[in-house]
Amino acid sequence: MALLREREWYAISLRPQGQHRRLRDAVTRAGGHLLALSPLRIVALDGADARSRLRDALAASRCVFTSPNAVTCAARLQALTTSRTIAVGAGTAAALRRHGIANAIAPDRMDSEGVLDLAELQAVAGQRIGLVSGEGGRGLIERSLRERGADVVRANVYRRDVAKFSPTALKRFDALPAATALFVTSAEALDAALGQLDGERRAKLLAFPTVVASERLREACVRSGFGRIVVAASAQPTDLVQAATTLV
Known part of the structure; x- marks a missing residue:
C-alpha cells in the first residue's frame, strides 16, 4: 500500500499478545504508527x-x-x-x-x-x-x-485469558494524539480493554475514531459509547488500514 498521507497518524491494535505483526506492517506501509495494546492472550x-x-x-x-x-x-x-x-x-x-x-x-x-x-x-x-x-x-x-x-x-x-496492560503500554497510550484510530476485531477484546481503563483513559479511548470488522462489532461499539465508527470491508489488515485512513 502506498503512503496515503504526509502527516503522522497512529492506530491502536487490541489483538491478542504476539499477534500484531501483520496489522503493524499494514499501518507502517500507510505511514502510520501502531500501538499494540493487548487485553487478551491466547x-x-x-x-x-x-x-x-x-x-x-x-x-x-x-x-x-x-x-x-x-x-x-x-x-x-x-x-x-x-x-x-x-x-x-x-x-x-x-x-x-x-x-x-x-x-x-x-x-x-x-x-x-x-x-x-x-x-x-x-x-x-x-x-x-x-x-x-x-x-x-x-x-x-x-x-x-x-x-x-x-x-x-x-x-x-x-x-x-485477560492480559493486564503494562505501565509502558499505558504510558504510550496516554501520549497518543487525536489523530489515532482504534481497530476493533473482537467484542471480547474490546470489553477486556475497557474493563482495564480508569475513567479518564476510558473516555480517551471512546473519543477515538474506530474501525470495526463487522456490523455486529459496530453495534457493540455503539453500546459501549463510541461515536465515530466505520465498518471495514473485512478484518484483513489492508482493509482495516484503508478504512482508518479515512478517519484520521
Whole structure:
C-alpha cells in the first residue's frame, strides 16, 4: 500500500499478545504508527477432552474453523486431515493452507453471518458438522447450525485469558494524539480493554475514531459509547488500514 498521507497518524491494535505483526506492517506501509495494546492472550488447550473433541470434529462431514488461532492450536494437537473444510475468513483459510488443507471454503463476507450464508451450510439437517474454535467464541454459528437440524461437534482448542496492560503500554497510550484510530476485531477484546481503563483513559479511548470488522462489532461499539465508527470491508489488515485512513 502506498503512503496515503504526509502527516503522522497512529492506530491502536487490541489483538491478542504476539499477534500484531501483520496489522503493524499494514499501518507502517500507510505511514502510520501502531500501538499494540493487548487485553487478551491466547492459551492453547492440551487436555484429553480437547483432543477427543477435535478428533470427532475433524471426522464430521464438514468442519468449520473459526479463526487462525483455532487452526494453529488444533494443529498442535494433531494433523489436520478433514474432507470438507470451511474457514470463517481469508486469514483462517491461509492458516489452513499452511497446515496442508488447500481447498477450504471461505465466504466473501468474513464473519459468522457470511459463513452461515454459504450454500454448503443450508440443508444440514441430520448432518454432523465439526466446529473448531475457542472457548466462548462464534456462538452464532453453533446455535444457527443446531437450529437448522445439524449435529454440531464443537472442539474448543484454546481459551482467551485477560492480559493486564503494562505501565509502558499505558504510558504510550496516554501520549497518543487525536489523530489515532482504534481497530476493533473482537467484542471480547474490546470489553477486556475497557474493563482495564480508569475513567479518564476510558473516555480517551471512546473519543477515538474506530474501525470495526463487522456490523455486529459496530453495534457493540455503539453500546459501549463510541461515536465515530466505520465498518471495514473485512478484518484483513489492508482493509482495516484503508478504512482508518479515512478517519484520521
